[in-house]
Amino acid sequence: MEKSIFTFIEKCVACKGCEIACAVEHSSDKTLFGALADNPRPRQRVRVEAAGAYSYPARCQHCQEAACIAACPMGAMTRDPDTHAVYVDSHKCVGCWMCVMVCPFGGVSADPVAKKAHKCDRCPERTAVGLDPACVAACPTKAMVFATPEEIAELRRQATAAAAAGIATTPVASSVAAWRTMKGGA
Amino acid sequence: MRIVIVGNGPAAVAAAETIRDLDGGCGIVMVSQESVPFYSPCPLAEYVEASVPRAHLFLRPESFYRDLGIETRFGLAATAVDSAARKLTLGSGAAATQLEYDRLLIAAGARAVMPPLPGLADTPGVFALKTLADAEGILARLAQVRRAVVIGSGFIGLEAAQALVRKGVAVTVIEAMGQVLPQMLDAELAALVESRLREHGVDVRTNSAAQAVLGGAAGVAAVKAGGVDIPCELVVCAAGVRPDVAWLAGSGIATAAGVLVDDRMATNLPGIYAAGDIVETNDSLGQRRVIGNWPNAVNGGRIAGLNMMGVERRYRGLDGINVVRIFDLPVSSFGGRDGERSLCRKEGGHMRKLALRNGRIVGGQFYGDVNGTGLYHELMNKGVDVGSFEDELLAPGFGIGRLMPQPPLPLRRAA
Structure with a gap:
């Protein structure tokens, strides 16, 4: 399967670096200073929320059966055929907010200025050149990981096996890169 | 096998696409009283005010019906169903024709209610x-x-x-x-x-x-x-609008305010299904209702299409959701207003209200800021007991994070 963003909430320290990186990535010149000069200011598409004893960088889940796509009466909510990410075609969006009404995760919001649906697009320009989405790249504790489900499952198996054997485990998220290197993969 | 679909709106098209996905070879015929290709009726007011161009109303390419091998009978009204002979009648009198079907989907939608006021029906304008x-x-x-x-x-x-x-x-x-x-x-x-x-x-x-x-x-x-x-x-x-069921009188298809369907979108007669604004069925809380909106039409059409092709899928029920913009300010609601108690938060000219019964959300109303409505709606649909955190529900920053399962403390090396 294609890669998606996995979150390990026990590692999130609520630094909100992902929020800033997201806003910068979606600004006109993709730099922090440029983003501050943008009018309107770019808005982040990830929001760090309180999650009991932890915190959670909430965003669109790019659901396989996405309620927002079914609910969009303009055909504006679209799935990228290559990356399978769900994104808004803002040219078609009329800001009717049906997507906001049906997203069970609160992953789509109403942009009050642009009057368009606003959500994570999983950074198509970055992933097209092999980079991780901006939020993942910015996360200092690797609470977010851009990987395939198979990669995550394999790492979980290794972690479980190691724990069963009484070996100190490497946290799953931080070892994805090491595991990919081991496998000789990307 | 020949599938006949009465209607050409979102439920009809969602069903046709689902059916074609499952079976490349079966015959699909779509019948519609209107003569135009599938369009979205939701932005018609925006079309009138010229903020949405006409081309944006049409959500499929011109070649859609040809590409999917769908035969169209547009500009024709379905007038009767003979369920014993599995025939649908189009038109009336001498011009009437019949269409045989193996499976029939009734997705004829709803009609605007025109009250019987003097001058309403026949005055131009x-x-x-x-x-x-x-x-x-x-x-x-x-x-x-x-x-x-x-x-x-x-x-x-x-x-x-x-x-x-x-x-x-x-x-x-x-x-x-x-x-x-x-x-x-x-x-x-x-x-x-x-x-x-x-x-x-x-x-x-x-x-x-x-x-x-x-x-x-x-x-x-x-x-x-x-x-x-x-x-x-x-x-x-x-x-208001009302399901277009008058033409089904005498067909044996059970109707009340709308066509009655079960959670497979099946009517009381074998091989006949219904979806979209025309149906009357359970909402997500188990109450039988007619709720015409775009998501219900698309989701119901899909479920109908799957079940018509023998893939059993059950519908979780109609969603009672509404959203409208009042001069660009969003206003939304879901569910009912008949709670035992209500929570309310007013802030900066905005207002958010939730109705609660037995510790559960049974409805919500939002003025000015609709963000997060979907999460409350889902809490209602799932029947989540929100009693232990109800004071947090309308506080700023409330989100899906609050509902995350708490991971155990990190594993430590065995001593």
Whole structure:
């Protein structure tokens, strides 16, 4: 399967670096200073929320059966055929907010200025050149990981096996890169 | 196998696409009273105000029906179903033709309610705003319109009123009930909507039932409501919509307000299914209702298509969701207003309300800021007991994170 963003909430320290990186990535010149000069200011598409004893960088889940796509009466909510990410075609969006009404995760919001649906697009320009989405790249504790489900499952198996054997485990998220290197993969 | 679909709206198209996905070879025939390809009726008011171009109403390419191998019978009304012979009748009298089917989907939608008022049906310049033809009729007449009366203050009525204001028309909205959006909001939120409409120049008259449409062959001259004549050159009748079930009388298909279907979108007769605005079925809380909206149509159409092809999938129920913009300010609601208690938060001219019963959310109303509505709606659908965190529900920052399962403390090396 294609890669998606996995979150390990026990590692999130609520630094909100992902929020800033997201806003910068979606600004006109993709730099922090440029983003501050943008009018309107770019808005982040990830929001760090309180999650009991932890915190959670909430965003669109790019659901396989996405309620927002079914609910969009303009055909504006679209799935990228290559990356399978769900994104808004803002040219078609009329800001009717049906997507906001049906997203069970609160992953789509109403942009009050642009009057368009606003959500994570999983950074198509970055992933097209092999980079991780901006939020993942910015996360200092690797609470977010851009990987395939198979990669995550394999790492979980290794972690479980190691724990069963009484070996100190490497946290799953931080070892994805090491595991990919081991496998000789990307 | 031949599938016949009555209708060409979102439920019909979602079903046709689902069926074609599962079976490349079966015959699919789509029958529609309208002669235009599949279009979205949701932005018709925006089309009238010219913020949405006509081309954006059509959500599929011109080659859609050809590409999917769908035979179309457009401009023809389905008039009867003979379920014993598995035949659908199109047209009436000498021009009637019959279409054989193996499976039939009834997705004929709803019609605008036209109350039996004197002059309403036959005076030129009176329109509903339900179909593309209605919108084009309004547009064609707009040049001679200075004043308009909108009958009904549901979301279609209010969308029509805004579109006409933006076209420079002086608009009066008349509503028989004591408040606008009576199906959607309580009196407190409706009052906010009313004052915003008035700020934007709409003359809102509640407790004002339409009595007659005055005028003649040249066109409408006034609407009589609450004993007063309101002069106008255009009337938009937005008195609600109703499932189009009259033609099914005598077919043996069980109907009440709409066509009754189970959670597979199957009617009481074998091989006959229904989806979209025409159905009456359980909502997500198990109450039998008619709720016409785009998501219900698409999801119901898909479920119908799957079950018609022998793939069993059950529908979790209709979603009672509404969202409308009042001069760009979003207003939404879901579920009911009949809670035991309600939570309310007012902030910066915005208002959010949740209705609770037995520790569960049973409905919500939002004025000005609708973000997060979907999460509350899902908590209602899932029947989540929110009692232990109800004081957090409307606080800023509440989100899906609050509902995350708490991971155990990190593993430590065995001592």
